[in-house]
Amino acid sequence: MKGPLVAGHDTLPWFYVDVEAVPLSGLLTLTDPDLLQHMTVMRLVPGDAVVLVSEAPDGPQLCQCQIRQLDRRQATVEVTAVLPVPEALPINLTLVCALIKQSHWDWVLQKLTELGVAKIVPLQARRSVVQAGRDAAKKHQRWCSIVRHAGQQSQQARRPELSDVLPDVQTFVDSLAQAQTSPSNQWVAVARRQGTVQVAAVPLHQAVAQLPQAAALTVAVGPEGGWTDDEISAMVAGGFLPVWFGPSVMRSETAAVYV
Known part of the structure; x- marks a missing residue:
């Protein structure tokens, strides 16, 4: 993982990704049309930080990522920090x-x-x-x-x-x-x-x-x-x-x- 934890990361846009785990090293390519459309609507560009949420078998995983490449067909991101997962409701x-x-x-x-x-x-x-x-x-x-x-x-x-x-x-x-x-x-x-x-x-x-x-x-x-x-x-x-x-x-x- 590279890069600092962005201050106020709780204000970053969140996106669910359909993978069991986000790779903590290397790059991840995203091709979900709905996700790409929302990134475009939000006017995100390479260099912007986002939070990806994956649903691993043992619970959700939150990763702060930096967009490396983005176009209409795919986005490439790199994990910069693993974030703590908020506790679930008591009920x-x-x-x-x-x-x-x-x-x-x-x-x-x-x-x-x-x-x-x-x-x-x-x-x-x-x-x-x-x-x-x-x-x-x-x-x-x-x-x-x-x-x-x-x-x-x-x-x-x-x-x-x-x-x-x-x-x-x-x-x-x-x-x-x-x-x-x-x-x-x-x-x-x-x-x-x-x-x-x-x-x-x-x-x-x-x-x-x-x-x-x-x-x-x-x-x-x-x-x-x-x-x-x-x-x-x-x-x-x-x-x-x-x-x-x-x-x-x-x-x-x-x-x-x-x-």
């Missing part, structure tokens, strides 16, 4: 989010990424206005791009894992059972009164107080019209604790980031 948080309108959904993906959520699970709820449909794969690719850009902008060393869209609540509950996931820290956000059923929900502050340190937590947030009674029943039967977020009627996107 490994998975958000199960029912699909909502596209503009609101894009916002949710951005904010959950910025907040450091570990995993995002899109779910086709009974009352979801938006349907994944035949172009589900295309939508998922677009969502991954949103998560990637939000993570780079907010300097997240760990991007959220974005799962495929699950077709319904029962499929989701069954997948947890097959994975033998512990139900001890699984919440479903509900209204005080769910349809015609009075839900015995725990207030959010009480549920948070009962969480152990370094816990893994899964929270399911419903669509604009809320969960159906059957969906609530399926999740409760699967070990989910109904949690009440408060007297205010929240939009789905607000509830997702409120956690």
Whole structure:
């Protein structure tokens, strides 16, 4: 490695690279079109410093690099310093989010990424206005791009894992059972009164107080019209604790980031 650590390196632009490890000696050639486009948009030139984030099997790797060569086809960089990796959140948080309108959904993906959520699970709820449909794969690719850009902008060393869209609540509950996931820290956000059923929900502050340190937590947030009674029943039967977020009627996107 050559060159000094740039003062204020936390202000440098971050880029995710699809390699398990950035070579600490020699040059690395980058050809990802999306990365090159962003470097061009940011008017980066040879000599500029950037931070590359790679996802190694044992955790993320952060390297400060200097651009040696840059054009529309490729960029060549050299590592000048290895940077410390910020600690992960004390709670490994998975958000199960029912699909909502596209503009609101894009916002949710951005904010959950910025907040450091570990995993995002899109779910086709009974009352979801938006349907994944035949172009589900295309939508998922677009969502991954949103998560990637939000993570780079907010300097997240760990991007959220974005799962495929699950077709319904029962499929989701069954997948947890097959994975033998512990139900001890699984919440479903509900209204005080769910349809015609009075839900015995725990207030959010009480549920948070009962969480152990370094816990893994899964929270399911419903669509604009809320969960159906059957969906609530399926999740409760699967070990989910109904949690009440408060007297205010929240939009789905607000509830997702409120956690």
